[in-house]
Amino acid sequence: MSSLISAITMPAMTPLTIAALALVAVASLYAMLRTAMQRTHSGASRALSAALQLGAALAFALMLAPPLSTLRMDAITVLTPGASDAQLDALPRTQSLIVLPGSERVGLPSGAEYAPDLATALRRHRSAQRIDVVGAGLPPRDLDATRGRSLHFDAAPPFGITALDAAPRARAGTQWRLRGRVAPGVRQVLLRDPAGQIVDRATPAADGGFVVSTAARAPGLATFMLQAADSEQTVVDRVSVAVVIESGAALTLRIRAAGPDPDQKYWRRWARDAGATVGATVGLSDQIALRDGDAALDAATLAGTDLLLLDERSWAQLSSDEQASVLTAVEQGMGLLLRVTGAVDDGVAAQWRALGLPLEPQPQLRSVALDQTLGLREPLPLTAAPASLADGASAWLRSDAGETLAAWTARGAGRIGAWLLIDSYRLGLQGEGGHYAALWSDAVATLARPQVQPTPPPLPMRAWVDERSQLCDLPEDALLLDPQRQPLPLLIVQGCAALWPAQPGWYALKLGGRDWPFPVLAADDGRGLRAARDAEATRALAAGEGDPGPSAGADAPAEAPIKLPLPRWPFAATWLLLTALLWWRERRDLQAG
Known part of the structure; x- marks a missing residue:
């Protein structure tokens, strides 16, 4: 304010302005003298009238010649x-x-x-x-x-949603997670599916962080809605989050179990529902085994296997030739998951340690929690086998307390993993089938034989209508399609082209006969992220x-x-107000007289 006052000066006035101001001064002086000579009013009333007349005169003068x-x-x-x-x-x-x-x-x-x-x-x-x-x-x-x-x-x-990390692509049957951060004042984050139904919700942490998730179901293009609500459940911000759900490659999985248990039973059902070819051999007694599909462990069968699951007893029952065939297949790219379902023999533990898995037998089962790791809606205690995994292998699953429950080590072109969780099936029984699928999808993706997948081109991570985006690494024959599948012109210079989308929706970059879709948000979508x-x-x-x-x-x-x-209207408004007060006082005095 002090800088503003010091910057204000009076303007240079023309003769006409000076004459008008002089006239106003004379009229104001006459009015004040006339008021002062009136004996019918008290001294306070005459002082008030004089002050109003002086203020009106000053406001009128400033309206004629406002300060600079x-x-x-x-x-x-x-x-x-x-x-x-x-x-x-x-x-x-x-x-x-x-x-x-x-x-x-x-x-x-x-x-x-x-x-x-x-x-x-x-x-x-x-x-x-x-x-x-x-x-x-x-x-x-x-x-x-x-x-x-x-x-x-x-x-x-x-305000609203200030940060968001969501994978633009997900495999069907997996759990799709969204992590982000919200501004102070947001009390709840809601995730709605393409039909508008709430599929997950989260209360932000003290630092504003949140995690929500949902199952990626049928392959195709899907657009979810993430909403931020305040304490009165009023939505203060929203952002559309698009994902390309891919079917993925069909895998061949084989499992050998020394005996039936609920976990491998539910696992086989999930693997088939996910589109995998499953071969299983489950021992029922010394001479009887339940076979489902081809689960032989010869070289030819293992060469066509992407992931093999064995428990500690079925590993011990393998002949030396079968163990050698399995390890040779791992070196050629097959994945091997060693499940711990009970007490581990010292000899088996030593063999697994020789493979690079730091497994140590423990005296008893123990309870573990994955509530925060998986983002479960309700607490669910799970059970870990009587063994532990020390440092030395790459962990891909830890409990909420930080204990390693699954880890892997490389062998040749393949990977060998160890798994300690023995009752993951309880996730499905509690209505957390999506998290069960995500748990095992991560395990299969971590260990299974590498699949050759086309690498997506660099696409805009987040684009808005009427805002410039950039596409790079483009061949000369690249084609861009709008949401109506109409081609858009691309001016490609040194492999890059600029894009100013005019409408929201799914755009597609066509390269080599394949479409690579990416979303464009409306101008009012994701305001918090944009800000x-x-x-x-x-x-x-x-x-x-x-x-x-x-x-x-x-x-x-x-x-x-x-x-x-300076603007004239404040001085004009002040003059009008003071003049109205003077007129009202004069009318009142006339009526009283």
Whole structure:
């Protein structure tokens, strides 16, 4: 405020203005003298009337010749979306205010300039070497325009969903997880499926972090909705999260168990439902075994096997030739999972340690929890076998307490893993079938024979309507299709092309006869994410982490500050109010007389 007052000066007045002001002064003086000579009113009433007349005269004079304020030419203020009321009240009045698209609102200072982008504003103010950004920050299109200028950033408070990590592709039958962060004030995060039904919800942690998940079911394109709600269950932000659900390669899995148990029974059912070819041999007694499909362990069969599951007793029952055949198949790429279902013989433990698995027998079973690891809705105690896995192998499953429950080691082109959980089937019994599928999908994906899959091209991680995105590593015959499957022109320069999508939906990049779909969000979709992205980029530039580059206005001649009159309407409104009060007092006195 002090800087504003010091910047205000009185304007140079024309003879006509001087004459008008003199007339107002004479009339005001006459009115005050006339009021002072009235004996019918008390001294306080005459003083009040004189004060109103003096105030009305002063307001009228300022309306005729408003004071001048100094406007800096070397600095501008840029208003971006998301600015708070407190930030608007604190806007400097001594430099030009530029309003970017999306920042329009009621109550902005008079004289604010609207510009389609920052580059346009800087062409109008070529002498500006300081840019004060207020709000959520500059969008990507405006970042380059700041090069060579001093940038200062007054960030708006974050809101809604500020960070999100979700895999753009998922295999059918697996659990698709979304991790992110929300701003203070968000009390619940909801995940809705394409039909609008709530499939998961989470309460953010103290730092705003959250995890939600759902089963990736039928192959195809799916768009889920992630919503952030406040304490009154009002949705304050939302973002569409798209995923490409792929069928994946059909695997051949084989299992040998020394005896029947619920876990391998449910596992075989899940594997078949997931589209795998399953061969099983389950021992019922010394001379009787239940066979389901081909589970032979000869070289030819193992060469066509992607993953073999054995428990500690079935491993001990293998002949030396069968063990050698299994290990040879692992070296050629097959995966081997050694399940611990009970007490482990010292000889078997020593053999497994020789394979690189740091297994140590333990005296008894123990309870473990995977509630946080899997994101279960209700607590579910599970059971670990009487063994432990020490450091020395790569763990892919740990309990909530950090205990290793599954680990693997490499052998040739394949992998050998150890598994300690003996009752994972209870996940399905408690209604957590999606988490059961995710648990075993991760195990199969970690150990199974590597599958040759086409590598997706680099696609936009998150794109919005009317915002520039970039596609790279493109061949000359690349084709881009819009949501209606209509081709869009691509100008490919050195393998890259720019894209300004005009409508939301699924776009597809067609390469070599294959479509690679990616989503484009509507302009009002994911506002919290967009604001957080812009704030991070603007903050980095303000801290000097960006490329300063040459300034388009660095060679422009410096311009002296200019004087602009203050708005007349506040003085006119004040004069009208005081005049109305004087008129009302005079009417009252006439009626009383």
